[in-house]
Amino acid sequence: xxxxxxxxxxxxxxxxxxxxxxxDVRNGEFICLVGPSGCGKSTLLNVMGGFLSPTSGxxxxxxxxxxxxxxxxxxxxxxxxxxxxLTVEGxxxxxxxxxxxxxxxxxxxxxxxxxxxxxxxxxxxxxxxGGMKQRLQVARALAVNPDILYLDEPFGALDSVTRFxxxxxxxxxxxxxxRTIIFVTHDIDEAVQLAxxxxxxxxxPAKIQDVLTIDIEHPxxxxxxxxxxxxxxxxxxxxxxxxx
Amino acid sequence: xxxxxxxxxxxxxxxxxxxxxxxxxxxxxxxGPWQTLRGIGDLLQHGxxxxxxxxSLFRVTWGFLLAAAxxxxxxxxxxxxxRAEMAFNPLVQIFRPISxxxxxxxxxxWFGVGDLSAIFLIFVGCFFSLLLTAMSAVHNIPDVYINVGxxxxxxxxxxxxxxxxxxxxxxxxxxxxxxxxIAWLVVxxxxxxxxxxxxxxxxxxxxxxxxxxxxxxxxxVVIGLIGLLLDLAMRSLEQVKSFRWGFPEx
Numbered sequence: 001x002x003x004x005x006x007x008x009x010x011x012x013x014x015x016x017x018x019x020x021x022x023x024d025v026r027n028g029e030f031i032c033l034v035g036p037s038g039c040g041k042s043t044l045l046n047v048m049g050g051f052l053s054p055t056s057g058x059x060x061x062x063x064x065x066x067x068x069x070x071x072x073x074x075x076x077x078x079x080x081x082x083x084x085x086l087t088v089e090g091x092x093x094x095x096x097x098x099x100x101x102x103x104x105x106x107x108x109x110x111x112x113x114x115x116x117x118x119x120x121x122x123x124x125x126x127x128x129x130g131g132m133k134q135r136l137q138v139a140r141a142l143a144v145n146p147d148i149l150y151l152d153e154p155f156g157a158l159d160s161v162t163r164f165x166x167x168x169x170x171x172x173x174x175x176x177x178x179r180t181i182i183f184v185t186h187d188i189d190e191a192v193q194l195a196x197x198x199x200x201x202x203x204x205p206a207k208i209q210d211v212l213t214i215d216i217e218h219p220x221x222x223x224x225x226x227x228x229x230x231x232x233x234x235x236x237x238x239x240x241x242x243x244x
Numbered sequence: 245x246x247x248x249x250x251x252x253x254x255x256x257x258x259x260x261x262x263x264x265x266x267x268x269x270x271x272x273x274x275x276g277p278w279q280t281l282r283g284i285g286d287l288l289q290h291g292x293x294x295x296x297x298x299x300s301l302f303r304v305t306w307g308f309l310l311a312a313a314x315x316x317x318x319x320x321x322x323x324x325x326x327r328a329e330m331a332f333n334p335l336v337q338i339f340r341p342i343s344x345x346x347x348x349x350x351x352x353x354w355f356g357v358g359d360l361s362a363i364f365l366i367f368v369g370c371f372f373s374l375l376l377t378a379m380s381a382v383h384n385i386p387d388v389y390i391n392v393g394x395x396x397x398x399x400x401x402x403x404x405x406x407x408x409x410x411x412x413x414x415x416x417x418x419x420x421x422x423x424x425x426i427a428w429l430v431v432x433x434x435x436x437x438x439x440x441x442x443x444x445x446x447x448x449x450x451x452x453x454x455x456x457x458x459x460x461x462x463x464x465v466v467i468g469l470i471g472l473l474l475d476l477a478m479r480s481l482e483q484v485k486s487f488r489w490g491f492p493e494x
Contacts, residue, residue, distance in 0.1 A: 051391060071397040080388050084489035085410040094406075095396040126489050144396065 014117045016205040018054075023199060023208065027147075028081055030174060032191035036208075041184045048182065049075045052079050057140065061148065071095055073148040074141035079138045079157045082125045088112065089121045090106065091136055095144035111139040114173060120240030131162040135169065142173070146194050148180045155190070171218060188238065192197060192231045193220060199235045210237050253292045275458040283462035294445070297470065300431050300442040303359060307366025308427045309367045316416065320377025320408065329379060336375055344369035348437055356443025362431065364403040370423045370431040381412035414482070414490020421478035428471045443467050 025031055033041050046052045048059050050068045059066040061073070069075075074095075082091050092111050096104045112121055113136035125133055134154050139148055139217040154170075155163040167190060174181055185191055191198045198212040212234055216226055259277045266276035275283070287293035322328045347368050351361040385408070393407035435444025443463050450459035482491050 049395070051394070069391070069394040069397070070487070072393065075391065075395055077388050080386055081392060083389065083392070083407075083410070084414070085486045094392075124485065124489065211319075 012140050013073050017207040018047070019207050019209055020057075021206065023211075025180060028178050028180055030181045030194055030196045031183065032195035033182065034188065034191045034198055034199060034234070035206060036203045036238070037186055039203050041186075041208035042152055044201070045075065045152050045182065045184050046137065049073055049150050051075070065117045068083060069243065071144045072146050073150060074144065075150040075152060076134075076137050076141050078153045079130070079133075082140070084125050087122050087124055088117055088136055090129070091125070092139050092143050093141050094140055107143055111143045113138040114142070114170070114176070115199060129162075132160050132164055134166060136172070138173065142177060142179070146179065148182065151183045153184050153186070154184065155184075155187075163187075163190070175218065188231060188234050189222075190226065192234055193222065198234055200234070212237065235238045252407070272457075276460050277331055277448050279458040279476050280461045280465060282399065283362060283456070283458035284466065287310050287446075287459065287462060293466065296441060296443050296446050298467065299439075299472075300435065303362045303425075303434070303442065304366055304427045305441075307363045307431075308370050308424060310363070311367045311370035311374055311423070311427075312420065315374035316378045319375040320382050322375075323379035323382030324408075333379075336379075340372040340376065344426075348434070351434075352438060356436055357440075359439060360467045362434040363441070365434040365438070366430050373423045373426060376418055377423070377492065378412070380409070381415035381419070385411045385413065401445055414487050417478070417481050417487060418492075421475065421481075424478055425471065428467070428474060432467060443470075 021044065023031075031209070033044065035041050043044060043052065043110070047054050048066070049198060050059075050066045050073070066073075083094065086094065089108050089112070092108045093104050096107055099107065108121075112118055115138060117132060117136060117139070120128065125136065128136065137154070138149075138151075151170075155166050158166060170181075171194060183190075192214055195214055198214060199208055200210040200212065201207065202209045212230065214230055216230070220227060262275050263278060265351050266274065284293065287296075324330050344365050347365055348361075351364045351368075355361040355364055389407055389411050394402050398406060431442065432444035432447070435442035435447045439445060439450075443466060445465040450456040450463065481487065
């Protein structure tokens with residue numbers, strides 16, 4: 001059971017970016033954070049990941065306060081997240097140096113297969129497409145067996161067709177691996193298609209404006225009335241967020 | 245293949261023009277290519293060429309390696325801590341524009357006439373250039389790589405070896421290549437004053453001991469060719485697979 005709760009403001013030049021944000025996330029849940037761009041979604045994710053410390057309030061996971069970055073929670077970045085000097089294998093094995101050679105090889109092989117990069121084990125990222133690089137980043141994150149995966153607009157730099165495919169891939173991976181996922185996006189379809197719950201943030205300083213539960217079983221039919229209804233609801237809420 | 249031969253062909257044409265120009269003006273302005281070639285042959289015969297090349301390369305190697313061994317770790321450290329950089333940067337900027345040759349009197353004062361002086365001058369010439377390269381290389385590491393390294397819980401030595409070093413390597417290689425060029429420039433000048441062997445000494449000595457300008461130009465040609473080979477050797481490092489991401493495709 002994950003118990004994430006935070007109340008804080010962050011001072012850059014004493015600009016309040018996040019205000020009094022409290023949220024409980026269940027183990028294995030898929031949460032999407034949506035909100036207007038520049039509202040502080042990434043800041044929130046960085047605080048949850050331990051990269052930034054909150055001005056006040058705290059983040060706790062399984063009752064343990066987050067003090068800094070930790071391999072039990074891995075952040076996946078929008079782009080440039082993979083190491084260009086390592087091959088696909090090297091990247092996936094990056095966090096596995098403590099394992100024995102045999103175990104590491106096995107783990108790498110497993111995740112190469114999971115993200116469907118077979119045949120590219122010895123390729124460098126410069127030879128991969130944008131979608132493949134993001135899959136590689138997800139594989140590297142999953143390989144260290146984290147409890148939580150934070151994804152910061154992971155498909156934001158991809159073209160729309162690739163994004164669509166990647167959503168399907170991420171769902172498939174999530175269903176086989178069952179990690180808690182917190183996913184930042186500004187794409188309404190992405191949120192409704194992926195999340196168990198969508199957290200709508202207001203514009204800066206970000207507050208939780210609403211939490212929308214998406215009560216449709218996977219695989220989701222993207223033209224079912226319920227899907228379209230929720231999608232419209234979310235759009236409306238985000239519209240409110242923009243004017244708020 | 246033909247494209248690769250084009251520069252060679254061009255040089256041959258220039259050599260022919262040079263020879264023709266010299267033959268039609270038989271003054272003492274410059275030895276011709278043929279004389280120069282005979283000069284190189286002369287030096288080879290007396291065993292001087294190899295000896296001097298080895299002497300020069302020896303000094304460059306030591307000066308360059310010492311500078312790299314000190315300036316790169318120091319520069320990476322300074323670059324990593326922004327406060328240290330603020331403190332050191334003005335100092336580096338003051339020292340950097342001082343030509344290494346301005347250090348010649350001090351080198352002789354400290355180390356006397358000999359190898360040490362020459363090595364010191366090369367060291368000074370390389371040091372500030374490498375220090376700056378290392379400082380800016382750390383600066384240019386994208387935050388993402390640093391955050392990923394922190395996220396995966398690397399210890400400090402592991403972070404340095406597995407993130408910091410590979411992230412700066414391509415820029416360091418460019419810096420090393422340029423600096424090796426500087427070292428090769430400085431050694432010639434240093435050898436003209438501080439020692440009595442090496443290619444720089446050869447040039448001064450050939451002039452002083454009987455105006456042997458064929459040997460002067462022979463020395464210059466050899467210096468140029470070795471400089472070219474050093475650069476090609478450094479360039480080949482850029483082709484190493486795990487470095488290549490840092491260089492434009494060619």
